[in-house]
Amino acid sequence: MAAGRVSMRGATDSNLEFADYSLYSSLSDDELMQLAIERSIADAQNSGPGTENSKTPVVLNRPAGPRGAPPSHRPQQQTEPAACPANPPRETINPQDVISVSHFVTGYGKRMVAYRKYDGSMQVAPEPEEETEPIVKAISEGDVGSVRLLVKQPGCNLLKPNKDGWIPLHEATYYGQDQCIKIILRAQPGIINQCTLKGQTALMIAVTREHLACVESLLEKGADPDIANKERETPLYRACEKENPAMVAMLLNYGASVNKSCIQGWTALHESVCRNNVEICEMLMKAGAKVSIPNMYGITPIFVAAQSGKVDALRMLLKNGADLNSQAADGATALYEACKNGHENIVEFLLSQNADANKPGKTGLLPIHIAAQRGNDSKDLLTFGCTRKNVRATNIISMLIPATSKARVRRTGISPLHLAAERNRNDILEALIEAGFDVNAMLSEDRSMMYEDRRSTALYFSVMNNNIDATTMLLKAGANPNLDSFNPLLVALRQGCIQTVTLLVEHGANVNAYIPTHPTTFPASVMFCMKYLTLLKFLMDNGCDAMSCFNCIYGSNPHPPIKTRRNPRYDSDEVVEKTCVQFCEVISTENYSRWAGPIIDVLLDYVGHVKLCARLTEHLDSYHEWQCIKEKATPPRPLMQLCRLKIRKLLGIKRLKKIHRLPVPPRLIKFLNHQEREQDF
Known part of the structure; x- marks a missing residue:
């Protein structure tokens, strides 16, 4: 300086x-x-x-x-x-003036203390450092000679702890000074098992610091190898955690208890299996470690090996009599957990050892259900890592399919197809379909009630996710699009996806689908596509009932005002009467009133003689541009329109779709399909 x-x-x-x-x-x-x-x-x-x-x-x-x-x-x-007082001078801290004290460490490692006084002011000062005892200093410097001299002095107190409860023996163990340990124990042999405030003995500190010579010295002097710290971890447990075979062997030779568990219920064997250290596992087995001791969650060492993907430890455990099909507190087996974590090699090994693939967990799901949830969305398969995960999940499914009972799957009330469709696992969905799983399997009532829309089929999940590939696979495999209470077609219409709507209609979806919980006098499918005129026309071309939209119970008479219907889910005290909602009421709402004219115009192309009710007439009168639509509805309808409707009715929708195969003029085909306004090429 x-x-x-x-x-x-x-x-x-x-x-x-x-x-x-x-x-x-x-x-x-x-x-x-x-x-x-x-x-x-x-x-x-x-x-x-x-x-x-x-x-x-x-x-x-x-x-x-x-x-x-x-x-x-x-x-x-x-x-x-010396010099005069500092400017300004610091005042002493009177304990009676202090309301709170807090300790902290600065970025430079300095320990500081902050005092808050009753007047609201705060003072920060360095934390007073504890005076280092001469013997502790000599130990930290490895000065064995000074330690030997200090121990003999009358004023040296080997039992005096510091603020953390450490005595000189703990310090000697921490710094790995085995000679100092021998000197201290020769002077005070009774302190060998004294603990710090955290419950650590000198032996525990030596094991944690991996000072093998110190461990040996302490054990030779009679240190108890089974005294645990506050987390109930023994020195043997900590040695397994450090993966030190020599230290484990030394502790076992001095009689360390091999089956003591920590506060979480883990034994030394649990810890060694988790680290896949077969050498230490075998040492523990020879010393009497039990392979089926569960922790506080019912997890045995074999479960730990399967969960963490440690195949070597798993083989060793099975060789020593571990129960292959033991279940944890939540009912999960080793196979279940291996599927959950995507350990393909563990699944293969367990199945080769005849692991039971039909044992469900407490949720009722089998290993194949858990495996079906793994993988990645098809849209995420651009990265190499995602592709590898997806391949592993598919391989696991392929291994589980022959080992899984389809009757047992049916009893669970849910098919792996549901889970694969819900998670967009297209490759897994394809594998399950090829394996013959029922594409029309429905959720059990209790599982269906978990969803507000009471969905039941795997097809519904795919349509809800707007997954066109999955929807195509299920429909081609024979999925029925009309099994759910809320028709998947209504979901596709609400999303405005023309491709999904086309797929569903082509495979027999009911274009006149209704909602049982919300009755209407016209198909609910019309209500969901009012803003999408292309979809509305597509439904009409495929047989949707347009006439029901013009059947109004009030007719030309004045209509009552539209009542605001509250949701009984949030207004439980108010009883809401369920009445059929009419088309003119829906089209008069704020969301659809500005589209009333074009919607009515499309519908008129698919009906004969109709009479507009007072509310529809009012809408058409509100815009001058819609007068032509009103004139279009005025009876009588043109004869060509009536003929077109009659021919379409006689042919039927299915034959009408194949009319292009018949020797019929193209203009007639266009006319029947309402395409007469399109230009002929």
Whole structure:
């Protein structure tokens, strides 16, 4: 540290106005910090009432002797006048004035303490460091000779703990000083099993620090290898955690209990299996470790091996009699957990050992259900990692299919097809379809009630996810699009996906689908596509009932005002009467009223003689541009329109779709399909 001169204003002697900073050049940073704290306290004590402007000098002890020596061993030197109090002086902390104290560590590792006083002010100061005992210092420096001398001194207390409950024996173990351990135990053999505030013995510290020589010294002196810390972890457990075979062997040779469990119920064998350390596992087995001890969640070591993908440890456990089909507290088996975590090699090995693939967990799901949920969305298969995960999941499904009973799957009330469709696992869905799983399997009532829309089929999940590939696979495999209470076609119409709607209609979806819980006088499919005129026309071309939209019970009479229907789900106290909603009521809502004219225009192309009700007439009268639509509805309808409707009715929708195969003029085909306005090419 370079010497310099620092201005010390306020000294009583003008000759001391500049103090030589070189006096403190031999001190360390910590010693300078301690010196500053002592000086601040002295300044505050001397700055009482009436002394704020006094010139009383502060007396400092100039430290001498070796650098870093304990304060008690520094020789005292001649005192000399020093500088005046700091500006401003620091005040002492009176415990009665403090309301709260908090400790923290700065970014530079300095321990600080903050005092908040009753007046709301806060003062921050370095945390007073605990004075290091001479024997502790000698131990940390490895000075065996000094330790031997200090132990013999009457004032040396080997039982005195620090603030963490550490005694010199713990310090010697921490620093790996086995010679110091022997010296201390020779002087005080009864402290060998004394614990710190965290319940750690010297043996536990030695194992944690992997000081093998210290472990041996402590065991030879009679250290108890079964004393656990506050987490109930024994030294043997910690040695398995450190994966140190030599230390494990030494502890076992001195009689360490092999089956003691920690606070979570894990034994040393659990920990070794989790780390796939077969060498340590075999040592524990020979020492009497039990392979079927469960932890607090009912998880046995074989379950741990399957869960973490440790095939070597799994083989060793089965070789030593572990139960292959043991179940955890939640009913999961080793095979179940291996499928859940995507460990393909574990699944293959377990199935080769005849693991039961038909044991469900408490949720009722089988391993094949869990495997069906794995993989990745088809849209995410651009990355190599995602592709590998997907392939692993498909391989696991392929291995489980022959080992799984389809009758057992049916009893679960849910098919793996449902889970694969819900999670967009297209490759798994394809594998299950090829394996012959029923594409029309329906959720059990209790599982269906878990969904607000009471969905039942795998097709519904695919349509809800707007997964066109999955929808195509299911429909081609024979999925019935009309099994759900809420028809999948209505979902596709609400999403406005023309491709999904086309697929469903081509495979027999009911274009006149209704909603049982919300009765209407016209098909609900019309209501869901009012904003999509292309979809509305497509439905009409495929046989949707347009006439029901014009059947109004009020006719030309005045209509009552539309009542605002509240949701009984949120208004349970109010009884809502279920009445059939009419087309004119729906089209009069704010969402559809501006589309009323074009919607009515499309519908008129698929009906004969109709009479518009008063509300529909009111809508058409609201815009001048819609007068032509009103005239179009005025009876009588053109004869060509009536003929077209009659021919379409006689042919039927199915034959009408194949009319292009018949020797019929193209213009007639276009006319029957309402395409007469399109240009002929």
